[in-house]
Amino acid sequence: MNRFNLLLLVVLLIATAIALFPIYWMVITSLKVSSEIFSYPPVFIPLKITLNNYYAQGTYYGALSQTAVGSIPWVINSFIASIGASAIGTILIGAPAAYGLVRYIRNIWLSRLILFMMMIPESAFMLPYFLMISKAGWINTWWGLIAVYLSLTAPMSTWLLMGFFNDLPKSVEEAAQIDGLSTFNIFARISMPMAAPGIAVAFMINFMNIWNEMLYALVLTYSPFPSGAQTAPLFLTGFIVIEKSFAWGGLAAAGTFVLIPSLIVGLVAEKYLVKGWTLGAVKG
Amino acid sequence: MSEVVLENLTKKFGSFVAIDNISLRIEPHEFFVLLGPSGSGKSTLLRLIAGLEQPTSGLIYIDGKVVNSLPPKERDIAMVFQNYALYPHFTVYDNIALPLKVRGQSKSQIDAKVRDVASMLHIEDLLQKKPGQLSGGQQQRVALARALVRDPKLFLLDEPLSNLDAKLRVEARAFLKELQERLGVTTIYVTHDQSEAMSMATRIAVLNKGKVMQIADPFSIYRRPANMFTAGFIGSPSMNFIEGALKKDGEWSFVAGGLRVELPGLSFSSERRAIMGFRPEHIRIADEGIEATVSLVEPMGSIIYLHLNLGGFEVIAQHAGERKIKEGDKVKVRLDPESLLFYDAESGDLVS
Amino acid sequence: MQLSRAQKIGLFFIIPLLAYFLIFFIYPLYLLFSYAFTGNGGLTLANFAKMASDPLLRVSLINTFYYYAGSAALQFGIGFLLAVVLNAYSGRLKGFFKGALFVPLTVSPVVIGLMWIIIFNPTYGPVDYILKALGIAKYSINWLGSTNLAMPTIIIANGWEYIPFVFLIIFAGLQTIPKQLYEAAEVDGMSHFQTFRYITLPLIRPIMLVAFLLNSIGILQGFALVYEVTSGGPGYSTYILSYYIYQVGFSFFNFRYAAALSILFLIIVGVFVFLVLKFTSVEKYLGLSDHEQV
Numbered sequence: 046m047n048r049f050n051l052l053l054l055v056v057l058l059i060a061t062a063i064a065l066f067p068i069y070w071m072v073i074t075s076l077k078v079s080s081e082i083f084s085y086p087p088v089f090i091p092l093k094i095t096l097n098n099y100y101a102q103g104t105y106y107g108a109l110s111q112t113a114v115g116s117i118p119w120v121i122n123s124f125i126a127s128i129g130a131s132a133i134g135t136i137l138i139g140a141p142a143a144y145g146l147v148r149y150i151r152n153i154w155l156s157r158l159i160l161f162m163m164m165i166p167e168s169a170f171m172l173p174y175f176l177m178i179s180k181a182g183w184i185n186t187w188w189g190l191i192a193v194y195l196s197l198t199a200p201m202s203t204w205l206l207m208g209f210f211n212d213l214p215k216s217v218e219e220a221a222q223i224d225g226l227s228t229f230n231i232f233a234r235i236s237m238p239m240a241a242p243g244i245a246v247a248f249m250i251n252f253m254n255i256w257n258e259m260l261y262a263l264v265l266t267y268s269p270f271p272s273g274a275q276t277a278p279l280f281l282t283g284f285i286v287i288e289k290s291f292a293w294g295g296l297a298a299a300g301t302f303v304l305i306p307s308l309i310v311g312l313v314a315e316k317y318l319v320k321g322w323t324l325g326a327v328k329g
Numbered sequence: 330m331s332e333v334v335l336e337n338l339t340k341k342f343g344s345f346v347a348i349d350n351i352s353l354r355i356e357p358h359e360f361f362v363l364l365g366p367s368g369s370g371k372s373t374l375l376r377l378i379a380g381l382e383q384p385t386s387g388l389i390y391i392d393g394k395v396v397n398s399l400p401p402k403e404r405d406i407a408m409v410f411q412n413y414a415l416y417p418h419f420t421v422y423d424n425i426a427l428p429l430k431v432r433g434q435s436k437s438q439i440d441a442k443v444r445d446v447a448s449m450l451h452i453e454d455l456l457q458k459k460p461g462q463l464s465g466g467q468q469q470r471v472a473l474a475r476a477l478v479r480d481p482k483l484f485l486l487d488e489p490l491s492n493l494d495a496k497l498r499v500e501a502r503a504f505l506k507e508l509q510e511r512l513g514v515t516t517i518y519v520t521h522d523q524s525e526a527m528s529m530a531t532r533i534a535v536l537n538k539g540k541v542m543q544i545a546d547p548f549s550i551y552r553r554p555a556n557m558f559t560a561g562f563i564g565s566p567s568m569n570f571i572e573g574a575l576k577k578d579g580e581w582s583f584v585a586g587g588l589r590v591e592l593p594g595l596s597f598s599s600e601r602r603a604i605m606g607f608r609p610e611h612i613r614i615a616d617e618g619i620e621a622t623v624s625l626v627e628p629m630g631s632i633i634y635l636h637l638n639l640g641g642f643e644v645i646a647q648h649a650g651e652r653k654i655k656e657g658d659k660v661k662v663r664l665d666p667e668s669l670l671f672y673d674a675e676s677g678d679l680v681s
Numbered sequence: 682m683q684l685s686r687a688q689k690i691g692l693f694f695i696i697p698l699l700a701y702f703l704i705f706f707i708y709p710l711y712l713l714f715s716y717a718f719t720g721n722g723g724l725t726l727a728n729f730a731k732m733a734s735d736p737l738l739r740v741s742l743i744n745t746f747y748y749y750a751g752s753a754a755l756q757f758g759i760g761f762l763l764a765v766v767l768n769a770y771s772g773r774l775k776g777f778f779k780g781a782l783f784v785p786l787t788v789s790p791v792v793i794g795l796m797w798i799i800i801f802n803p804t805y806g807p808v809d810y811i812l813k814a815l816g817i818a819k820y821s822i823n824w825l826g827s828t829n830l831a832m833p834t835i836i837i838a839n840g841w842e843y844i845p846f847v848f849l850i851i852f853a854g855l856q857t858i859p860k861q862l863y864e865a866a867e868v869d870g871m872s873h874f875q876t877f878r879y880i881t882l883p884l885i886r887p888i889m890l891v892a893f894l895l896n897s898i899g900i901l902q903g904f905a906l907v908y909e910v911t912s913g914g915p916g917y918s919t920y921i922l923s924y925y926i927y928q929v930g931f932s933f934f935n936f937r938y939a940a941a942l943s944i945l946f947l948i949i950v951g952v953f954v955f956l957v958l959k960f961t962s963v964e965k966y967l968g969l970s971d972h973e974q975v
């Protein structure tokens with residue numbers, strides 16, 4: 046038994062090493078001096094550490110740009126799009142819809158509809174979304190991006206929060222009814238605060254999804270803050286795909302920048318994510 | 330204080346009839362208990378009165394006014410739920426204050442009332458806590474406070490004590506009863522605990538399968554249950570039943586198999602098949618009487634339950650214990666004719 | 682249809698979602714159809730007829746299948762295995778492993794693409810170096826530049842991110858099995874294998890199905906890695922349908938054909954989901970079939 050456990054431990058250690066190594070490599074690349082980045086054999090533990098890559102310059106669309114620090118205008122857009130789409134999708138659309146479905150409507154077809162919305166592949170809808178947002182004159186704007194991102198955040202929040210509202214004791218709402226609160230006030234002042242943990246989880250899952258999203262941003266935006274709404278993932282692909290850049294130090298620094306917010310949110314929400322992802326099939 | 334009248338009230342869930350054509354009247358100041366087994370429709374009836382459910386047919390009057398179409402908040406009622414249903418994100422103070430706040434009362438008015446009711450229920454020290462930090466008994470008091478703070482016309486309680494441990498429950502029972510008498514507010518109280526019903530009610534309505542089986546004061550319910558259901562449901566251990574026939578042979582008697590009970594001084598309208606009922610305390614060990622064999626002795630502390638074979642029928646007798654009796658003993662027992670009850674074998678109703 | 686009072690109130694709460702649904706799900710579908718079925722000033726099936734003789738579509742479909750099958754097998758296989766291993770492992774590091782194995786899920790596909798470009802570089806990348814040091818490879822391998830290896834490299838990158846997804850879900854499922862069941866099995870004299878076969882597997886089957894369905898949909902969503910790391914190349918070796926739709930729409934600006942391809946993609950995903958729902962009971966586990974009783 047003990048030897049068996051030891052074998053399991055070895056498997057887990059190898060898996061963990063593989064899971065963490067790419068991140069480790071990117072972070073140390075961002076801290077290496079150029080001669081250690083481009084060396085053979087590769088340097089696994091850098092001898093010299095520098096923050097220069099975070100300020101280093103590269104060309105971007107032909108213009109000189111700082112890589113990591115230069116990504117800040119894109120990062121700002123990412124924050125606005127992620128927070129905006131998550132907040133609107135969760136609080137203004139998902140929570141009321143979930144509440145209405147669980148407490149008043151209880152229709153299986155409406156629930157299936159939400160599942161259907163979550164299964165649409167982005168690449169199948171990028172064209173019509175592009176056409177719609179162009180027509181509205183919202184290309185390269187936050188509004189255009191957020192409007193489309195709601196297609197990802199609203200169904201996810203609705204589904205997740207249906208589970209949460211369903212778990213709330215109904216009698217508290219009935220007590221509020223007897224105490225004289227209106228239907229809307231019961232929702233806003235009693236049920237919403239009670240579902241606050243669920244709303245936080247929905248918000249975090251959505252934040253991560255939108256933070257990491259690239260396809261819609263690719264077709265709907267083309268320039269960074271303040272003139273446009275292009276997000277951080279496109280800053281990276283801009284260097285890699287368009288410029289074919291080999292400034293690995295700077296790219297790794299920018300990649301680290303993009304990684305940190307979703308990593309933090311992910312680690313905070315880790316415990317609840319499974320429940321969110323499985324749409325409640327696994328009671329977490 | 331209010332009077333509640335139900336007229337031919339029926340509630341269906343789909344095709345399932347939860348409340349079946351109930352009519353009754355609850356007097357002002359009354360402590361009215363709805364008693365019945367699980368699933369008998371007690372909560373449903375209470376929720377209909379509260380306005381949390383809409384009746385399928387029938388009328389509900391509060392103070393002579395039909396309230397069927399009024400939402401709960403306009404019925405001027407207060408309700409305490411089994412799980413208390415406190416707002417977990419508000420402090421105790423805000424929980425109690427909310428019903429007043431939404432009715433637009435002024436801050437100082439609210440504060441005075443909240444403190445008043447809090448001192449009445451001895452929860453002044455808890456006002457700044459959240460419900461999650463309170464014990465069961467404390468939560469129950471907060472729920473009462475929230476209900477009482479509004480001076481409601483009608484007070485509805487759905488098994489408010491069932492989440493408390495046994496000792497607290499007895500304390501809370503006395504406290505609630507005393508409080509209700511002091512305030513005089515008409516109260517409808519749901520429970521499936523008959524000792525609770527007996528000790529608190531001015532009148533009890535016994536419910537079964539959505540129907541009212543009997544409405545009476547606790548004493549009558551216990552002494553003269555109107556039908557087999559109530560007779561069997563009230564009392565622990567249950568009333569003894571023996572099926573047989575009422576015969577007139579000069580004097581009336583009850584005959585079942587080899588058992589014959591003379592009923593001097595009683596008279597009935599006609600001979601019939603009937604079920605004889607008597608409580609364990611109404612069968613006594615005596616020097617003279619009917620032969621019985623002791624099949625089991627169940628000591629309960631101050632008293633003993635004897636399981637007896639009485640002419641082929643199993644019955645339970647309550648024995649005070651002044652005489653040592655063991656299993657297998659042959660004893661003689663007496664039934665007090667005054668305390669015997671007879672139910673029609675067909676309808677199950679009391680024969681008198 | 683007559684709405685009850687409760688349904689009317691409910692409607693009020695779901696109006697924002699329904700409105701959004703009409704504008705951002707129904708209208709786009711309408712747009713797709715109206716673009717795909719029109720051309721040269723009238724209704725036409727030309728955009729669909731064209732598919733039959735489109736070699737790039739053929740390649741994309743084959744690659745999509747390759748990419749899907751490879752990714753699903755890798756992610757489900759390894760994810761399942763890791764979940765079972767971590768569940769069986771007892772030790773203080775259990776929580777740490779769960780947290781560490783979760784981390785890749787938080788990384789944006791775009792960042793993963795960047796990592797892969799650096800790590801799998803044949804000259805300076807650590808992967809080649811390690812393989813050579815371990816004696817597995819003799820020469821440098823041009824992972825992303827070879828038509829044979831580019832797709833496997835993409836599949837590995839995608840797997841790196843989503844193995845944790847399968848792992849976490851199945852691990853959560855394993856954790857919900859009550860300990861007493863294992864104890865009962867032990868008392869009944871079941872072997873480890875029998876316990877796994879007759880207790881564990883049947884109990885986590887629903888969760889495995891859910892993981893499979895959601896994981897599959899996630900895989901089919903893939904686009905960023907191909908766009909960023911290989912741009913469909915070398916040659917057309919990593920052209921997958923989502924990338925092809927993007928190229929047709931936004932490089933060749935043939936919106937009508939792109940719309941037709943989008944419909945094709947929706948049909949493929951739709952049929953897949955339909956088959957999974959039809960032949961498994963996953964819908965029940967998602968709480969859909971008995972939702973009314975909730």
Ligand SMILES: Nc1ncnc2c1ncn2[C@@H]1O[C@H](COP(=O)(O)OP(=O)(O)OP(=O)(O)O)[C@@H](O)[C@H]1O
Pocket residue numbers: 342345347365366367368369370371372373374521
């Ligand atoms: N919303 C509902 N939908 C369908 N059936 C219901 C509903 N509410 C109650 N019922 C049914 O009506 C019957 C009476 O329920 P009710 O809750 O009134 O019983 P009760 O006497 O309060 O029981 P308990 O002592 O268990 O609380 C039960 O059979 C119950 O299943």
Ligand SMILES: [Mg+2]
Pocket residue numbers: 371372373487
């Ligand atoms: Mg009840």
